[in-house]
Amino acid sequence: MIGAVIEKEFRMFFRYPLRVISSILVGIVFLLQFVYFGQAVLGGRYSTLLEASTGMGDYPTYALIGYVLWWVSVSPMEAYVWGVRRELQRGTFETNVLSPSRLISLLFGLALSWLLMDSLLMGIVFAVGGLIFDIPITGSFILKSLPVIVASLAAFLGFGFIFAGLVMLLKNIGPFAQIFEFAMLFFAGVFFPLSVMPPWIRSLSNLFPLTHSAAIVRNLFAGGTYLQVADHILWLLVLVPLYWTVGYLIFRWAERTTRVIGYGGY
């Protein structure tokens, strides 16, 4: 049944090649802007300051890893917020609720399909970024990074259920979700090292799985081992079940409340 949701979403998205192309172009344009801006501020591609604080001195590589991970990480939230909202607007949400499939499974399928679609698109952006900035991406690096990326995305899939519940209840929470997504861009060390942030923000950033996955992947790219980033791995292992539990409980509460007020639409 989750497969049916994925098939439906893929069909609707890839049926329009222009939409696919524009999504990739938007991804590349944003990346270029951030990388060139960062290089302008740093005075060049390589920064000893950056290397001292993060272990990775090459700014395009630093930014490319953080940016691609951020984009893919927010896609479950995007799916829950905009995907569910679109279903509500279409009037198809209640049609889905009415089926004997569990709503939480249908929504998980929706988030997973958006995540897979974004992973495909960002895979292309990552490859293009690698070519443009001459970053040596190897197969072994990707393979070594995959478990970490999967763990990080799993945390976001669970966390996103908070938004799925809220969107059913409050309908229009898109702007709130966007604030959260962009806050994560700041607080997870996507484009600049967290060492420039005040200590309390650094502590807060530990709650974002992205902070840890980006740090681990960058470390692996620089030739480091899992052992060197054991603290980040531990954080991820704590955050995955934590976010699933919190997300699930809030979703169930929102679902019960929505059955009182009605799923409705727009």
Place this chain on the structure above:
Amino acid sequence: MWAIEAEGLKKSYPKRIPLPFRRVEWVEALKDVSFRVKRGELFGLLGPNGAGKTTTIKILTTLLEPSGGTARVLGFDIREDAREIRKRINLVAEGERTLYWRLSAYENLKYFARIYYVPREEERKRIETLLKLVGLWGRRNDLVMNFSRGMKQRLAIAKALINDPEVLFLDEPTLGLDVQSAVFVREFVRKLVEEERKTILLTTHYMAEAEELCDRIAIIDHGKIIALDTPEGLKRLVRGEETVEIRARDIRPEKILEAPFRMAIVGDDPSTGIAKIRAQVDEEDLPKLVEWLVKAGAKVLSVERKEPTLEDVFIKLTGRGLRD
């Protein structure tokens, strides 16, 4: 066993979202709705907009939690056994946006077949049968966005039959359809009951539709069932009273609501400004009614005796027309 049993259903909606620690006011949509539908029966819920028809359907289809009362569908409790009910029912909801417009007709049915757990070996055959049944097999690969409203409604009906439901809920199934499509839907619905032995609960505010299709009708108004019987039984409520239809110009609807007679506007033609009024009056009161209309500023064009319809029943029971 009854297909549907509703007992004292009540439903209130909050004016604001009921968040923890927030005091909210509630609006009563259903006050007391009780009825039973037999298996294989085509049962109608007739009432004006806002009477509580859609709320009743949403409760019975487990989309909404009632505030009070109980209901069972095919013997399953709507609160406790929602999933069991959902396996055995389906709904054609009001409006045309219940399908994915960016998918083809075939892809839509395939998606719904999957989320209804239709066995894979049956899926293809069932989709083909349904699309042929609603006359869309030839357009199966076309995107729904290119369909007319009538075609979308036919596909919505096919979608609602994908799980071969025992009970089918139809919420205003002909609303906004052209005459030809509405006729198709009505004939199809009747066939589902007569040939497929489906139980159907249909809501409508079209009296003729309710009268033509339904075995029994419950008239609902302001969240309460005010009458329940066969169409003939309901019409007997107004038999013996004079029913007249008046055609007149320059009628002011707000005046009609204040009239000291049981009457209601049942139709108007904006291009000519002529409105139709139905009224129940004794023969000796008819001149007084015409006099009252003239005093209210109307130009009376004709007065005719008519056979009573369900609209007259509604006027008798509520003092208003279905459109007021």
